[in-house]
Amino acid sequence: MVLVALVKEYVGKMLQDISGMKVLILDSQTVSIVSVAFTQSELLQKQVFLVEFVDSSLKESMSHMKAVYFLRPTPENIQYLRKQLVNPRFGDHHLFFSNILATSNLQTLAASDEHEIVQQVQEFYADFVALDPYHFSLNWAPGHIYMLMDHPSYQHFCRRVVDGIAAVFLSLKRRPVIRYQRTSDIAKIIATEASKLMYDQERGLFDFRRSEISPLLLIIDRREDPVTPLLTQWTYQAMVHELIGIQDNKVDLKNIGNFPKDQQELVLSSEHDAFFKANMYENFGDLGMNIKQMVDDFQHVTKSNQNIQTIEDMARFVDTYPEYRKMQGNVSKHVTMVTEMSKLVDKRKLMLVSQTEQDLACNAGQATAFEAVTNLLNNEQISDMDCLRLTMLYALRYEKESPVQVMQLVNKLASRSAKYKPGLVQFLLKQAGADKRTGDLYGNRDLLNIARNMARGLKGIENVYTQHQPLLSQTMESIIKGRLKDVDYPIVGNHFQQGRPQDVIIFIVGGTTYEEARAVALQNATNSGVRFIIGGNTVLNSKRFLRDLEEAQAAQRLSRSGPV
Secondary structure, three states, X not given: OOHHHXXXXXXXXXXXXOOOOXXXXXXXXXHHHHHOOOOHHHHHHOOEEEEEEOOOOOOOOEOOOXXXXXXXXXXXXXXXXXXXXXXXXXXXXXXXXXXXOOHHHXXXXXXXXXXXXXXXXXXXXXXXXXXXXXXEEOOOOOOHHHHOXXXXXXXXXXXXXXXXXXXXXXXXXXXXXXXXXXXXXXXXXXXXXHHHHHHHHOOOOOOXXXXXXXXXXXXXXXXXXXXXXXXXXXXXXXXXXXXXXXXXXXXXXXXXXXXXXXXXXXXXXXXXXXXXXXXXXXXXXXXXXXXXXXXXXXXXXXXXXXXXXXXXXXXXXXXXXXXXXXXXXXXXXXXXXXXXXXXXXXXXXXXXXXXXXXHHHXXXXXXXXXXXXXXXXXXXXXXHHHHHHHHHHHHHXXXXXXXHHHHHHHHHHHHHOOOXXXXXXXXXXXXXXXXXXXXXXXXXXXXXXXXXXXXXXXXXXXXXXXXXXXXXXXXXXXXXOOOOOOOOOOEOOOOOOOOOOOEEEEEEEOOEOHHHHHHHHHHHOOOOOOEEEEEEOOEOOHHHHHHHHHXXXXXXXXXXXXXX
16 A cells, blocks of 8 residues: 555556657656656666657657657547647557546547557556655645635536546555545535445446455545644655745755756655655754764765775775765755755744744643734744734634734734735635634544643653644544544445444545645554555645635635636
């Protein structure tokens, strides 16, 4: 049940069974699917000498090369393919689709193959981006549509999510029991449509050998936990995404500073970087110490390599040179990353900001919180975006307890910055406020959670900046202990769960965070007997979450004044 391995297996099989020089032809989404699983050198080893996009305008003939298409089965891609089959540039054509191909599309392609160059058509179910072994994304933007039921693209959004979820289960060769968050309309729609696809429309395709206990698919709504994507992060992977941004396991530094060309885009992959794999969930302080150790180790290797006195010494160095170069590149990459993040933390005064954020998320005390947020809003060194996040976190926590103070902070925020979007805090409360949420977000409703928080407080906090645990952690604990309530998370159809599930996929409509992916990985490491995978339509940081809110608010206003 490791997603990266499944994608590697699919793409590897696709390429290794076709001998000779190949061109790999992808679309804007499958390029992400392939790039996170394979490096360029790994593709070269499989005799892929060229990668193109299916919508490329190139017309140069390359009949000596075999074309391997790996595409989503969308109407646009079918039309691109049809045209290219009528006027082929390559020799043999091998067509692979990342999801279920409709019979009508297959007939269209067959009719277009006048030159009889298509050697095979197959479905390889890798219609998701496997970012880490237990974390996937659909890379689906715009992400704000899930908040707007009357948006023209709402049904299209739901369909894409259902397709992505179906591909995950087809690749795992399993059919799940499906549950959803009762209070979320979009979670119910997606769960219902996924059930129709798996149990009715494509029943034969999903009719795998049944295990004693079916896996569980749980569909939940991002708005049930709006706190997690608003927080500053202090563990390596989550922190990079929050401060700089990660897209398909790549970090773009071109707009951050003046870096050498080979350091403008850096890859952070647990599959291809042992140091990152070992440290991706470490907090910033421990990470700094581990990077120092890595630098010390590299200097030791460098010193030993400088001591070349004989031909034998030189031969040994040449033998280890590729590994030496790789180590040098890795040291440089991680030192660069941590140096840039340290600058951003200092510039934005994030240690000061984050302490108040964590208090808002984890600790009661309205008067102290109001004073702390007010002081930060009066501090000109705190950025407008960080002030907005603080105000939102206060509003989410104390909207019922102190509505007057919420409005005071909202007004102070508006007067502080012309960039502030009017009404965005109120829009967040309408979308994800206390009246919309059913979960125990702050651990202050359920007696068990209150006791747990008290116990944690008595023991002391290991790190004041990483106190917060996402609501997802409670959900996973409930599943493990068999306490996930049917009334809050109904089962679709007439199915029922026979005992505790061993495999659980949780899909968050609206997007996952790397803090939640970390929680899943740490939970899986406890060997509880339940394995979790988390997925979403995108991976959020606070900037992306705020942008989704802004776009949803703007679209809602537009729909009230006319067509979207």
